[in-house]
Amino acid sequence: MNQEKILQSLIADNLVSASDSARGRLLREAARLFREKGYERTTVRDLAAAVGIQSGSLFHHFRTKEEILKAVMVETIRLNTAVMQAAMGEAKSNREKLRALISAELESINGQTGEAMAVLVYEWRSLSEASRAEVLELRDRYEALWLDVLTGLKEEGALKADPFVVRRMLTGALSWTVTWYRPDRGGLTRDGLTDQVVAMLGMG
Amino acid sequence: MNQEKILQSLIADNLVSASDSARGRLLREAARLFREKGYERTTVRDLAAAVGIQSGSLFHHFRTKEEILKAVMVETIRLNTAVMQAAMGEAKSNREKLRALISAELESINGQTGEAMAVLVYEWRSLSEASRAEVLELRDRYEALWLDVLTGLKEEGALKADPFVVRRMLTGALSWTVTWYRPDRGGLTRDGLTDQVVAMLGMG
């Protein structure tokens, strides 16, 4: 699988942690807890218990609790940016690229990295000013992928509305799916959901 | 103004607090602080300082800190449901009703009640199970307004996608505007933004 190869190379470059490492396991549990209870309501004792160590031992791996939150966010953006770039690489036209982006973002939000993506959306206020800047810079690079495609579609005349406005509407609509979309519980498949979004934009 | 009359009658029925009452002032400041820093990071000392009293005096008006959060949410939903019903009452067709709903929700999110609406979206995890149920019941009544109109449009053939899916996409897209839309800072007016959303649904 392509996504697996991307993950491997990111791990090799030390840009994200392997999920079977101590650090990776901690970050996965942290994402789960942060999403479930929120960052502030999750204590370092909760985090430690989730990976089976004492609370003090956390601070051997991370200097502060906030650093854990930042790591969850940074690694998630890195992974998803790489996955997006790969998904787009296979598409020829801008229409196909847009569909690939929508599908990939739905996968990010509702798949393996879903919990971390929710943390990214809901918990940015808990970051310090410095960490926020760092995360935002990565986020900007991710957003540039979208804007390139949408601007292309605008120039082709396929899109009438402002690319920035459309991207922002899509950000809200797609990230909100995390609160209601359950692909397992019958009904809509991920492809079906992607179809609906594309149709909503008048690009079916 | 019509909205003012609605507010007056809700105040008379004791369903929302007058903004010049002690309770109303506290709830307004609470919404501001909860949105700005998040519920957990806002201390009762912050809240008390914002209205110029001692922290202990808060508990003369509310039994717990959580009760303040619940009150912010409950009163906001009550007000916005009433405003929505009024906005829809003036519309004839389902198309007009949908436009009225979108416009009114954008107003809720980006106008006076914007801070409270953001709290409603971001802070529900901080509610106890009991409070959450109470808020959700009010929320369901609010959502029914949307679903009635969207289902009507579906039956008329004006809408192709599933009403539930469309409503959920709209919920995400519209509530997300709070993070980027600044009507004061030039550019898009509220009407212009409403136009773009309507057009996005193929109903321009």
Place this chain on the structure above:
DNA sequence: TTACAAACCAAGCGCTTGCTTGGTATGGTC
């Protein structure tokens, strides 16, 4: 076997938190 760093534990410090308590000022009612 020795040496040493990484990973962890047990205990608890210092601080902040939500909330309680006992008491006081104010204004209206009989």
Place this chain on the structure above:
DNA sequence: GACCATACCAAGCAAGCGCTTGGTTTGTAA
């Protein structure tokens, strides 16, 4: 003038918080 409810203050308690500390176990390599 006595009474009382409402709104508030000043002080602080008990619990929980992030994080530190000093010491122990575990894995690796010479």
